[in-house]
Amino acid sequence: MDTLSYKTKSANKSTVDKQWVVVDADSKALGRLASEVAKIIRGKNKPSFTPHVDCGDNVIVLNADKVKLTGKKWTDRVYLRYTGYPGGQRATTPRELKDKSSTLLVERAVRGMLPKNRLGRSLFNNLYVYEGTEHPHEAQQPKTVEL
Numbered sequence: 001m002d003t004l005s006y007k008t009k010s011a012n013k014s015t016v017d018k019q020w021v022v023v024d025a026d027s028k029a030l031g032r033l034a035s036e037v038a039k040i041i042r043g044k045n046k047p048s049f050t051p052h053v054d055c056g057d058n059v060i061v062l063n064a065d066k067v068k069l070t071g072k073k074w075t076d077r078v079y080l081r082y083t084g085y086p087g088g089q090r091a092t093t094p095r096e097l098k099d100k101s102s103t104l105l106v107e108r109a110v111r112g113m114l115p116k117n118r119l120g121r122s123l124f125n126n127l128y129v130y131e132g133t134e135h136p137h138e139a140q141q142p143k144t145v146e147l
Contacts, residue, residue: 020141024146027067033106038114040145041056041110041114056123073094077094
C-alpha cells in the first residue's frame with residue numbers, strides 16, 4: 001500500500017463552519033446548561049473539532065434570569081475574587097450576582113468551563129446572554145437547540 005486512504009483533517013480559521021445557536025435556559029440547572037453551552041462554543045460537538053482553533057458556534061442564551069440552582073446553592077455557594085490589595089478578598093453569592101445582573105451568573109459559569117488561555121478568552125466572545133426571550137441577532141438566523 002503506497003498511499004493512505006484516510007487522512008486526519010485539521011480545521012483552520014478559513015475552513016471552519018460557524019453557525020448561530022439559540023439555547024433556552026428556562027428552568028435549567030446552571031451547571032448542566034453551562035457545560036453544554038461551553039461544548040458548543042468550543043466546537044466539541046462537531047466532527048471537525050480541532051483543539052487549537054475556534055471551530056465552535058456562536059451561542060445565544062435566553063431566559064438567563066430563570067436559571068435554577070438546586071439545594072441551598074443560592075446562599076451557601078461563594079464566589080471569591082481578590083482586588084490586589086491587602087485584605088482585598090471579596091465574596092459574593094449567586095443570589096447577589098443575580099440581583100446585580102442575572103446574565104453574570106450564566107456568563108461566569110460558562111467562562112469557568114472554557115480554556116484558561118488566549119483561545120478561551122476569544123471563545124468567550126462567542127457567548128451572548130439575555131434575560132428575556134428577545135435578542136438582537138435575528139439577522140444571523142440562529143437555530144434553536146434543545147439541551
